Amino acid sequence: MNALEVDHLSYHYRDGRAALADVSFEVREGERVALVGPNGAGKSTLLLHLNGLLPERAAREPHVTVFGMPVSESNLLEVRARVGLLFQDPDDQLFCPTVFDDVAFGPQQQGLSVHQVRERVTEALRDVGLEGFEQRMPHHLSRGEKRRVCLAGVLACRPGLLVLDEPTSDLDPRGRRELIALLRSLPVTQLIATHDLELVVELCPALILMDRGRVIRQGPSIELLSDEGLMLAHGLESPHILHHLDGRDR
Ligand code: ADP
Numbered sequence: 057m058n059a060l061e062v063d064h065l066s067y068h069y070r071d072g073r074a075a076l077a078d079v080s081f082e083v084r085e086g087e088r089v090a091l092v093g094p095n096g097a098g099k100s101t102l103l104l105h106l107n108g109l110l111p112e113r114a115a116r117e118p119h120v121t122v123f124g125m126p127v128s129e130s131n132l133l134e135v136r137a138r139v140g141l142l143f144q145d146p147d148d149q150l151f152c153p154t155v156f157d158d159v160a161f162g163p164q165q166q167g168l169s170v171h172q173v174r175e176r177v178t179e180a181l182r183d184v185g186l187e188g189f190e191q192r193m194p195h196h197l198s199r200g201e202k203r204r205v206c207l208a209g210v211l212a213c214r215p216g217l218l219v220l221d222e223p224t225s226d227l228d229p230r231g232r233r234e235l236i237a238l239l240r241s242l243p244v245t246q247l248i249a250t251h252d253l254e255l256v257v258e259l260c261p262a263l264i265l266m267d268r269g270r271v272i273r274q275g276p277s278i279e280l281l282s283d284e285g286l287m288l289a290h291g292l293e294s295p296h297i298l299h300h301l302d303g304r305d306r
Contacts, residue, residue, distance in 0.1 A: 065078070
């Protein structure tokens with residue numbers, strides 16, 4: 057089954073700017089797919105559509121389907137239970153006085169019992185390596201810790217599709233390595249918008265390249281990232297790790 061289907065999706069912001077133009081692609085269940093492209097390509101706008109955060113103006117039929125369920129006004133609660141969206145800026149996601157409350161928020165919205173919520177929070181904090189952080193204040197944590205709290209909050213909802221917007225931006229090398237290891241260990245379907253092309257090589261077998269609101273190419277990451285002409289044409293560079301792999305640096 058497809059975890060995600062985007063079918064001829066276009067989107068204009070209120071100022072009339074076309075941010076997405078006829079975008080179509082699919083992500084199969086269990087896949088880990090990278091979404092890359094220069095600034096302004098439309099990646100964040102696309103991700104916001106995946107759990108209905110942006111209304112599809114003038115759309116009579118839904119253009120996004122998750123696990124067979126159309127993303128539409130009438131089933132937003134179900135959609136949001138299945139799609140876990142990790143924002144680019146953790147400060148946009150954290151709003152409770154304690155880490156516990158922040159991570160518990162999603163499971164509470166799902167109507168779970170107090171006991172179940174506590175279990176979910178404990179497990180999610182353990183998964184992201186933040187055991188014992190329950191009573192800490194989110195805004196006093198480091199950037200990397202905040203990001204992990206956000207991820208715990210998303211994981212605590214047990215989403216089928218994890219959508220991440222620039223998960224490694226502003227992490228230090230250790231924080232980045234830990235996050236990559238964590239994402240690799242999660243069996244859930246993942247769509248990762250990122251400028252970190254080394255992460256793509258390590259984590260994502262498949263890649264979608266966007267520019268100016270359009271999908272330019274979709275295919276195997278190594279193949280597309282190795283195409284220097286393609287990368288340069290869209291404001292990107294082939295990652296160094298690939299040069300080392302095929303010996304071009306020697
Ligand atoms: P990316 O995430 O790939 O950098 P975005 O989705 O943020 O791209 O932006 C796509 C386009 O939409 C850009 O031209 C950007 O300037 C525009 N855009 C993004 N957010 C808004 C907004 N809130 N209002 C108007 N235009 C926006």
